[in-house]
Amino acid sequence: MSQSAKQVWDSCIYSAEEERDFVRDYLGPTLHEQGLQHIKLVCWDHNRAEAYDRAQKMFDDKLASQYVYGIGIHWYMGDNYQNLKLINDVYPDKKIWFTEGRQENGPHLGDWNVGERYAHSMINDINHNTSAWCDWNLFLDETGGPNHVNNLCSAPIIADTVNDEVIINPSYYYFGHFSKFIEKGAKRIAVCTTTDNIEATGFINPNGEKVIIVCNNSENHLTYALHNIDKGCYISMLPRSIQTIIV
Template sequence: MKIEKLYETAKDTAERIWELSPEDRIYEAGGWIPTTLNLKPEESFQKFYGFGGALTESSGYVLSRLPSQVRKQAIEAYYNPKTGNAYHFARIHMNSCDFSLDNWACVPEKDERLKSFSMDRTDKYISPLTMDVQRIAKNEGSDVQFLMSPWSPPLWMKDNGDMNHGGHLLDCYRELWAQYFVTFIKKMAERDIKISFVTIQNEPAAVQSWDSCEYSAKEEGEFAAQYLGPALEKAGLGDVKIYIWDHNRDLALERLEESLKVPGASKYVAGLAFHWYSGDQYDNIKEIAKRYPDIDLIFTEGCIEGGPRNGAWFTGERYAHNIINDLRSGCTKWIDWNIVLDMKGGPNHVGNYCDAPILADEEKGELHFQSSYYYIGHFSRFIKPGAVRVSSDFFSWMTPATVSGHLTDEAETVAFKNPDGSIVLIVTNRTEADLAFEFKIEAAGGVQTADLRDWEKARTAANSKDGAKAESGNPAAPLYLKCPPRAIQTWILK
């Protein structure tokens, strides 16, 4: 197997998904290398279908205030498969969310027949953005699938009479709320936007100062089995997949099990959606993948909270840490939060400002690409839809001599086999020193060393390691590579 290409993004350099020669990352410093990266391409796991972002009203509003060419640049930066991050998914919201200009609903006043259902507000900023995203992708031979999530029903359907501050959907409106989903999906179809997935409720266990609504796990199961699933089927929309939870990893397993106890829920619940805000409870996602192999696991939201971090590096590293571990846990689709926000991290109608991979200076008409944008790109540009995850792991006989003094979750890796047979291997190094490692491939019942275009340089480097001997053409000769400090690499092997 030959290492064909290498792409790198590194702190304190100009490298941003920069292609360089794989030979340039041969480790030649000498000394004992206690760390090994083992790639096992014959050990396979889940299929993966791509990355995406959220097309919120706030993102649509910010982009509408930019010059047309800058707006196009931002959209292409995500959805152009040739020059951008090659996104294949987009999340939109039905009614308002916190990243809206204010509270609004498609049926703001009590109307139990939904005759007044209006797309005026959706069509102001969200629909134009979705159509532009779809057009840009299609022009380059790609496609986009849309996920729709509600943050709250209209206030008149809730027991607290408020779109904000939690509250519950009134029992008497469960059937009508299901019809609301159907109506919205049909009206988006009239705009040539097909909704492929829905979640029942964004963060159903959270009482927020913004748009929110509470559901128990049982209530989600009942809504899927008794109302939403049948309503979609009756309307000829049975191919729209229903996902539950749409909240943090911490309660994902117990919520899924409780929802699936509802008679009929398993017929309609296609998967579970999750967020990252409660921390690294990846074991819950792994356990779901193990116990419920037919349940699709989709990451639907994550961001850097507390406002924008223009120029920060840790933001990209946080994304890579979450993406790697979600993918290693069984995730099949990974969708980021707002694609673009302003320099305040908004607009947000309750001041819940956040960071985004692209920040826009509306006054200057400029885009600021964050480290998170490039870190996501190391995954989204190279892992193709339908790729199968294969095994890759770091192993160290001792703690490497780094500033942090340990390897655990400072260096991480994930690998996929693309439909064309190529292997995508991603390596991150969050330490302040070079991460040097021996690279081994376990396949065909033995251990192999990847080939390089310049074998003589690799052989010379191997021979300098404390007497190690590597002869030209020896498939078992050691190959020592390095990842620079605070960097991410994507290695392409064929």
């Protein structure tokens, strides 16, 4: 059963049916009447765990569905990547966007595990048909704020306002393996692995270059064979590391 997102900060509580009816009967028609139909509406905007149920309620209603571009997801209740595949299988014309992810409980300075959390989410969200991925906040202060309800978080970049310094967290570098090399207009390509110790995804950029992102989640040095059609090579990886290969 789908649950609403009730928070201690500013929020609206909509059941799946209420959200559907509001879009169908009010928001969607109003945007069209005002010539704003180019605005992309994304429903749900919460955890993957309940994303399919919310998608089903919205997209099975043809009148509501016509106004909605896709569905937004977060990472807080677990991986649940199979739900994203199911949404794409049943509603292939709808987009899936990762609209929020954050490391809870303060800045986590220098914590490489947070970087791995980013990579794990991005690789698997992308591989399960997510077409956009957005951080909660890229830049926060030394407390993990500011925040009016003390919901303090980490971020790739921390501004130390006490010492007038900028601190780059490991998640910044993990994020860069995706944002620096996957270009606008890139298309995802098939990438498969033969071990659970490696997670990988790949894209082909508009200029034809292929970008393969590989994450070693194990405590071991690994050597893997990269096969690209009729070519290949062996590549070594340090424990708990990430690589981007451009071919």
